[in-house]
Amino acid sequence: MSAEINWTVAADESEVMSLDDGIALPVTVGGLPIALCPFEGQIYAVYDVCSHGQAALSDGFLNGCILECPLHQGLFDIRDGSPQGEPAETPVPTYPVKVEDGKVLVGIAA
Numbered sequence: 234m235s236a237e238i239n240w241t242v243a244a245d246e247s248e249v250m251s252l253d254d255g256i257a258l259p260v261t262v263g264g265l266p267i268a269l270c271p272f273e274g275q276i277y278a279v280y281d282v283c284s285h286g287q288a289a290l291s292d293g294f295l296n297g298c299i300l301e302c303p304l305h306q307g308l309f310d311i312r313d314g315s316p317q318g319e320p321a322e323t324p325v326p327t328y329p330v331k332v333e334d335g336k337v338l339v340g341i342a343a
């Protein structure tokens with residue numbers, strides 16, 4: 234049995250897709266801080282707290298599919314949350330995203 238997913242509107246698609254290069258959009262979904270990251274025409278949702286310390290990843294820099302933490306420059310792949318550069322060693326959670334009627338919905342396990 235698969236876990237139930239709660240889909241919540243997090244932002245307008247146009248807002249995310251019109252972000253300047255390098256910028257991720259911080260939102261709150263179901264009480265969770267999440268960074269919405271555009272990459273190659275898709276939107277990815279990443280937990281917006283670094284796994285290395287108390288830093289908002291959305292305050293960092295998005296370079297392609299890599300989000301750089303603003304505090305110690307740890308690197309994460311926004312597609313799967315995997316650490317891509319020290320000192321980041323632990324993945325950050327990622328969440329499914331879908332776009333409906335111009336709205337970005339993020340799925341959180343119920």
Ligand code: FES
Nearest residue numbers: 283286302305307
């Ligand atoms: S807090 Fe993000 S790399 Fe240290």
